[in-house]
Amino acid sequence: MAEILEREGYRVRVRVEVPATRVEQAYQSVLKGYAQRVHLPGFRPGKAPAKVVEARIGRESLLEEVKERLREETFSEAAQELSLLPVGVRLLEEQLSFGEPYVYTLEVENYPEVKLPDWRGFRLEVETPQVTEEVLNRALDELRQRYAELVAVEREVQEKDHVIVETEDGSRFPVIMESAQPHVREVLLGKRAGEEVLVPVKDGDTVLREIKTKILEVKALQLPELDDEFAKTAGEDSLEALTEKVRRSLQERFAQEAQNLRANQFLDKLAEAIEVEIPPSMQVREEQHLLGSLAEELQERRIGLEDYLASLRQQGKLEEFTQSLRENATKRLRRSLAVEALAEELKTELSPEEFEAYLADLARAYRTTPTALKEELGREALARLRVQRLHDKALQEALAQLRG
Numbered sequence: 001m002a003e004i005l006e007r008e009g010y011r012v013r014v015r016v017e018v019p020a021t022r023v024e025q026a027y028q029s030v031l032k033g034y035a036q037r038v039h040l041p042g043f044r045p046g047k048a049p050a051k052v053v054e055a056r057i058g059r060e061s062l063l064e065e066v067k068e069r070l071r072e073e074t075f076s077e078a079a080q081e082l083s084l085l086p087v088g089v090r091l092l093e094e095q096l097s098f099g100e101p102y103v104y105t106l107e108v109e110n111y112p113e114v115k116l117p118d119w120r121g122f123r124l125e126v127e128t129p130q131v132t133e134e135v136l137n138r139a140l141d142e143l144r145q146r147y148a149e150l151v152a153v154e155r156e157v158q159e160k161d162h163v164i165v166e167t168e169d170g171s172r173f174p175v176i177m178e179s180a181q182p183h184v185r186e187v188l189l190g191k192r193a194g195e196e197v198l199v200p201v202k203d204g205d206t207v208l209r210e211i212k213t214k215i216l217e218v219k220a221l222q223l224p225e226l227d228d229e230f231a232k233t234a235g236e237d238s239l240e241a242l243t244e245k246v247r248r249s250l251q252e253r254f255a256q257e258a259q260n261l262r263a264n265q266f267l268d269k270l271a272e273a274i275e276v277e278i279p280p281s282m283q284v285r286e287e288q289h290l291l292g293s294l295a296e297e298l299q300e301r302r303i304g305l306e307d308y309l310a311s312l313r314q315q316g317k318l319e320e321f322t323q324s325l326r327e328n329a330t331k332r333l334r335r336s337l338a339v340e341a342l343a344e345e346l347k348t349e350l351s352p353e354e355f356e357a358y359l360a361d362l363a364r365a366y367r368t369t370p371t372a373l374k375e376e377l378g379r380e381a382l383a384r385l386r387v388q389r390l391h392d393k394a395l396q397e398a399l400a401q402l403r404g
Helices: 020-037 052-056 061-080 132-145 182-188 229-234 239-273 279-300 305-314 318-346 352-365 370-400
Strands: 002-008 011-018 086-095 102-110 147-154 163-168 172-176 195-204 206-223
Touching: 002 061, 002 147, 011 061, 020 052, 020 061, 061 086, 061 102, 086 279, 102 279, 132 239, 182 195, 229 239, 239 318, 239 370, 279 305, 279 318, 305 318, 318 370, 352 370
Parallel strands: none
Antiparallel strands: 002 011, 011 102, 086 102, 147 206, 163 172, 163 206, 195 206
């Protein structure tokens, strides 16, 4: 039997009473388990009488284990009976005498209730960019870049060139001017094939040595002419058709980007405006999740999380980091709770067919099959992905209902 003694926000005091018969069954089960494991002098394994085992282990110790087992077994039943979704639990008091019911009281941090604002009146300030002639021409030039060829040129080295050099030990390699280090670009700019330069090797601002380097060849990207021939190379019949295809692609991309911005802006407004009390257990778990993600990122750079935090402490920045972590965790939780409440209010549903179609699109993007993708993700990740897709659909449904 379970009952709610007190409820205040997400905090709920719950009393659970376990019948004496169930207590006795649990006690005998624990006792039997010990009897099978404990070796007692004069008895074969598993053959010692219950009274002997009880005397060896001690009734109080056995009852402590019984209480722990019964809490594990009965609390989930009690939560379901009382329609609770616990995110944190703390034992307040308990009472168990031999032959009596087991009664315990818990303080439960329940999944928080969220009150949504009048979100249909939100005004969003997002404009879809226009496909101007300048934007279109830039996109066509970027397309030409993809089909550009490197050709040798008889002139000085310029900012975007590729330079083939040979060092004094006979090593040859290309230098891409746009991505080269500043001091390397400085000595190569304005030089021609056949000239020799001294390229400094630096440690910070200190020059360690200079390497005699000969410029063998200067190459530049040669763009194809923007004409019908180029259009055919790019897969269209004419320049007019290619231009129209690029225009439509830009329009679709800008529209999608604007829609994504509207969704993010709407969710930010919604998360700020909801009324909710976040239980401490949820807050702590989210902060730990963020710390775990940071640890993975640091690990890729071969830096331990503890070393990173120690460095922040030495610099006097640990408190600022902790505050930022707390704020980020709160923001993420509010966004998550807001969109979850939104999906419930709108009664958003995601059919199996919709989710399968989404997985098929995702599989194509990763150049795999839906079956392989499912196997790689696993059941839990698929469940999270489905919830995320449901929430995305709820956001789009909400955006369609905005009055502003």
